Amino acid sequence: MSRIEKYNPHKQSSASRRIQAAKGNYSGRGALIRELTFDDIKRDAIGFGLATDVLHQLNAGKEASIYLATWREHPIILKAYRMHQSCHRISKKHGYSSAASAKRTHNVLAMMEDLAVKEFDLLMKCFRAGMHVPTPVGRVGQYLTMRFIGDVTAPAPQIRNVELQEPSRALDQILDDYLVMYRDVNYVHGDLSEYNILWWEDRPWIIDVPQAEPVDKHCDMMRIEAVLRRDLQNLLGFFENYHVYRDLEQILNVFLSAYIPDNQKHYRELRVRGEIV
Ligand SMILES: Nc1ncnc2c1ncn2[C@@H]1O[C@H](COP(=O)(O)OP(=O)(O)OP(=O)(O)O)[C@@H](O)[C@H]1O
Numbered sequence: 001m002s003r004i005e006k007y008n009p010h011k012q013s014s015a016s017r018r019i020q021a022a023k024g025n026y027s028g029r030g031a032l033i034r035e036l037t038f039d040d041i042k043r044d045a046i047g048f049g050l051a052t053d054v055l056h057q058l059n060a061g062k063e064a065s066i067y068l069a070t071w072r073e074h075p076i077i078l079k080a081y082r083m084h085q086s087c088h089r090i091s092k093k094h095g096y097s098s099a100a101s102a103k104r105t106h107n108v109l110a111m112m113e114d115l116a117v118k119e120f121d122l123l124m125k126c127f128r129a130g131m132h133v134p135t136p137v138g139r140v141g142q143y144l145t146m147r148f149i150g151d152v153t154a155p156a157p158q159i160r161n162v163e164l165q166e167p168s169r170a171l172d173q174i175l176d177d178y179l180v181m182y183r184d185v186n187y188v189h190g191d192l193s194e195y196n197i198l199w200w201e202d203r204p205w206i207i208d209v210p211q212a213e214p215v216d217k218h219c220d221m222m223r224i225e226a227v228l229r230r231d232l233q234n235l236l237g238f239f240e241n242y243h244v245y246r247d248l249e250q251i252l253n254v255f256l257s258a259y260i261p262d263n264q265k266h267y268r269e270l271r272v273r274g275e276i277v
């Protein structure tokens with residue numbers, strides 16, 4: 001995973017942690033952090049040079065919030081990865097901890113930043129490979145900006161909220177793009193569904209890639225196949241509402257015959273013979 005730029009303005013350096021600890025402000029390595037408000041996010045985004053204004057929140061997902069922002073007069077999307085107050089607690093001694101597992105979550109800021117890095121890098125790879133994804137623009141810390149799919153009147157709708165005129169063509173376009181992601185970028189999306197595909201300018205746009213998994217010599221190809229199958233199943237299931245039926249196994253085979261990492265070509269036979277676990 002590459003870092004576009006390593007500096008996370010929210011993360012304290014070890015030196016400043018030591019200074020704070022010496023002052024008795026807190027102990028342990030965890031920084032005291034809290035859920036960011038809209039004003040915090042707006043100030044950060046402008047201060048970090050990611051946007052010239054942040055207008056309003058569009059969506060609050062599982063791990064990130066989406067804001068409509070502007071760069072000069074151009075609308076852009078600002079995605080801010082954040083914590084979940086409900087399932088974590090902050091302890092003065094241990095920093096930020098998962099309440100559910102009561103396990104220390106050492107560096108939540110770094111975790112959020114990793115997700116933003118991953119999304120930025122992967123969007124860039126997908127964009128360069130020719131997929132229809134929002135063009136990534138910038139990233140600092142746990143924030144990233146990307147092209148706003150939509151226009152002044154409204155953001156592009158999710159495909160589930162559109163009455164498709166040519167559903168079979170739309171499905172082909174999505175499958176073509178997903179094949180590029182799998183074969184050329186070597187990732188499975190991992191959350192492909194009618195929620196993560198927008199419809200704009202008469203075509204689909206795939207979004208929300210941070211949970212994607214690499215398909216490389218280190219991957220568990222059985223797992224990759226299962227993730228790919230689930231993504232395709234979700235997609236084909238959605239298009240069945242339009243009475244468009246496709247053969248899942250056939251499409252899966254098109255993907256798998258287009259690319260399997262060299263050292264994984266025989267993963268099915270090896271799994272059957274019990275030579276890999
Ligand atoms: N580039 C974009 N242009 C326009 N709208 C966008 C863009 N990115 C995201 N959105 C809007 O915000 C919603 C949530 O985005 P995304 O799926 O990336 O975030 P998320 O936090 O992972 O959400 P969830 O957990 O609900 O999947 C999208 O369904 C879409 O409506």
Ligand SMILES: [Mg+2]
Pocket residue numbers: 061195196208
């Ligand atoms: Mg999403």
